[in-house]
Amino acid sequence: MFRKVLIANRGEIAVRINRACQELGVCTVAVFSEADRDSLHVRQADEALCVGPGPVSRSYLNIPNIISAALVTGCDAIHPGYGFLAENARFAQICADHGLVFIGPQPSVISAMGDKATAKRVMHEAGVATTPGTGILDSVDEARAAAENVGYPVLIKATAGGGGKGMREVRSADEMERAFTSARSEAEASFKDGRVYMEKLILNPRHIEVQVLGDSFGSVVHLGERDCSVQKPSHQKLIEEAPAPRLSPAARDALHEMAVKACRHVGYTNAGTLEFLVSGDDVYFMEMNTRIQVEHPVTEMIFGIDLVKEQIRVASGEPLGFTQADIRVRGHAIECRINAEDAEHNFAPQAGTLETVVFPGGLGIRVDTHVYGGATIPPYYDSMLAKIIAFGDTREAAISRMERALRETTIAGVNTTIQKCLEILATREFREGRYDIGFLPALLLSTAAAH
Amino acid sequence: MSETLVDLSPTVVRVGALIELFNASGLSRLVIERADERVEIARRPRIASVPFAEPLAAEEPHRIDRLSADLVGIVRLSRPMPLQGETLAGDRELAYVEALGIRNPVRSRGAGRIVAIPITDGQVVDYGQTLFEIDRG
Secondary structure, three states, X not given: OOOEEEEOOOHHHHHHHHHHHHHHOOEEEEEEEHHHOOOHHHHHOOEEEEEEOOXXXXXXXXXXXXXXXXXXXOOOEEEOOOOOOOOOHHHHHXXXXXXXXXXXXXXXXXXXXXXXXXXXXXXXXXXXXXXXXXXXXXXXXXXXXXXXXXXXXXXXXXXXOOOOOOEEEEOOHHHHHHHHHHHHHHHHHHHOOOOEEEEEOOOOOEEEEEEEEEOOOOOEEEEEEEEEEEEOOOOOEEXXXXXXXXXXXXXXXXXXXXXXHHHHHHOOOEEEEEEEEEEOOEEEEEEEEOOOOOOHHHHHHHHOOOHHHHHHHHHOOOOOOOOHHHOOOOOEEEEEEEEOEEOOOOOEEOOEEXXXXXXXXXOOEEEEEOOOOOOEEOOOOOOEEEEEEEEEOOHHHHHHHHHHHHHHOEEOOOOOOHHHHHHHHOOHHHHHOOOOOOHHHHHHHHHHHHO | OOXXXXXXXXXXXXXXXXXXXXXXXXXXXEEEEOXXXXXXXXXOOOOOOOOOXXXXXXXXXXXXXXXXXXXXXXXXXXXOOOXXXXXXXXXXXXXXXXXXXXXXXXXOOOOEEXXXXXXXXXXEEOOXXXXXXXXXX
């Protein structure tokens, strides 16, 4: 087991990683930007070093300062969290070059699977059904030509993308130029990689993903699926749940089997998620995220397994502590992302200082957060304040418990998505488990029309 | 029937009691008014007495430059070691920050007097950490 791990991230996931390390008896080093000096993970880690000013590219993406911080504090490993450098194969290689273990898959696997366009090709080779589309597109003209083949409507997507960034829908040829250029610049700004590819836009599919874990001894297990179809128009997730409601046993088994098959094909190690689009009975592989994901808690709750600890164990050379036969689903879990956003005005991000903060509790409620009363929200980063996770023996119990928890939650000082989450949970579509990625955009439109 | 403060000694006793209560309270002013009497108790801020002195000659404020690290690494003072109070005639290398095997010089960026060296040789430094404070005069 490692002696000391550097957490190359911020916010709630940095708190999460710090907790897993502490429970494993591993010392932690936090890195922070000047804007995050008073952040919770900085206070909770054993050591903390400032790596740059507020802007992301000069701090959380500052590879030299992060590597140097790990070396001068004597770290064995670096946990990259999600976003930032988590799927940066070059960073993973640099870690290895400096004798630091990168807690995640091997650089070559990150390259193969983290690059969305390449991943689709690899999956296709593995015999996994993929969404119709193209490889990297270099020009607007190439994109237009490709769209004629694929058939409108299409989606331009960043190959290094995630979190809904660098994605644009294109319904016709005259929308292509604007969509192509803006997707590229958003991708460049968010991931330092402006390359984009194209996929057929499947209308209103469900977004269902499968959690996997692999160790360095060839073991691969899946930890079930999550339904992440409640997404804002920007494709950013808002509510996730596990297991996915209304999924036939055949479709469920197919998703799990494809995920494990894909992982064995590439020799996948550490944690990862395979995302699929499900439309009726059709299941298409969309992309793989070679990292821990924001919504990992819902999987942890239904399996009783600490995924971040497993990541650390696997990276330190231990085998997985369980086989597929050892683990079973129990109950149902839902997660609501509480963001500092004005849900009534296009989820415009809010910055400022929080006043009173009260989080819910009680049996079956988990809160993953980095904020506290009086904390300031810097303007440089994503707007997520907290994740509230509700567990229940049944889906109905989990929903009911989540509603109770959201009503208990107070975050004063900024607008948040609490009310919007309550509104979503109260809809017939959500309660019946009959929703796809068109659901929330439609709900927002109808609410706006009513005002 | 309201009481009136006519007899003096009871007045002194009553006001004295009031003053005691007032002093023990956090109030800065208390006014009690009745038909034929008024009591006001107020705290006066204490002004420290300033001894009479010659007015200071008008002086330019000193400009203190903070030289800070923009890297994470280990700071090593240059030789000859810069000392607190030392006057620098011009631009000079004061130290370097060792990061990833590369020496990154920290220069004085001009003349001045070193007023503070809040770091020690061989110490880990992070982004924004003050290495030298220089009075440019």
